Amino acid sequence: MTKASVLDGIGTLLRLGLAAVWLVSGWIKVSDPNQTYIAVQAYDVLPSSLVGPVAAGLPFLELALGVLLLLGLGTRLVAVLSGLVLLAFIAGVAQSWARGLSIDCGCFGGGGPVAEGQTEYPLELARDIGFLAMAVWLAVRPRTWLSVDGRVVKAS
């Protein structure tokens, strides 16, 4: 087994893993749009006219990123976009923590205000940073097995 094929294998696992993250989190949010609205609002960052569109669009953005990663279509671009979205999430959670808001990140459903002492900012940040690392790997080295990218580029 060459070094390249080991790296391809790791990349494949990361790609499918990140796809699963987006599909699960997107699906939970799509299923409960009202809860998603409350979760987005709780960050207290966006002007109220933008909370609705962001809460409506974000779950579908996550699903689209998940589907494209699952297919391995435009992996580098999708990984970069995933990274940007994750950076926005990290910034959102970090600002809530810094400002002393008591909210649940709503990363995988739920979200909104919670009681003081029930926040889990360190865990939420660590998790998002982990996902960000996966996205960075794929942005730097998007070559993976079982991908539409690989097939198209090889065929042409």
Next chain:
Amino acid sequence: MGGAQRSARKRKQATPSPVAAARAVGPDRSKIILGVVAVVLIAGAVIGGVIYTNNQKNATQDKSVRVATVAVDAPVKRDGGVVEVGKDSAKATLDVYEDFLCPICADFERANSSAIEGKIADGDLKVRFHLVNLLNNRSDPEGYSTDSANAALLAADEGKFLSFHKSLFEDQPAEGARGWTKDQLIELGKSVGITSQAFADGVRSGKYDSLVSAEYQKARSDEALQQDFNGRKGFGTPTLATGGKPIDTTNPNWLDDLTK
């Protein structure tokens, strides 16, 4: 976008004639096509999703509030931002703090309203309804809590408070979704028998909005009304109180104990 420019340059160098370019699609070009496909798919999903979600959230659009009538003959009086229902000679006074958008308030109403109405009708109980706008930013667009509370105070002026109040809780909009508009609130008023122009005008202009907000601020800053919510002390809805002290409604006999 440096990458795209670079690939474009490379392609130019590599393809001397358009015919050759059409014949041989290089790896760079197919990467660009894949990228475009990905962007189009993402944009399509987001735009489609926003349209779909907005339709879902507007469940209260083009509908009327289902009317629930309360046939209790009791005096109804508005006292500032509070609605008093029941005889002054009643044995006990119950203070109810509610927000029309609060789902637990709707649960409370479903579980207790007929018992409370019975005691009002018997002359045993006077209820002071404090309609607060705690969840005013939890509807999309914001403002349903205030609009509905204002309309309920105006309905009290017309003597139709109980039916108006019950209808709004029985057909409650979801938190985070579109509430009932002022026009829909006016229509509900008509359905429960309010014919005056003053009601419609008051709903539109937000006549008692400031009373609603003042009532909420008063309740929120009242230490005695604060309760424990998962370890956090504060004011929440519904809060039931008598003589300025919260009532423990987990006691199944709380209402009977009150009017003993």
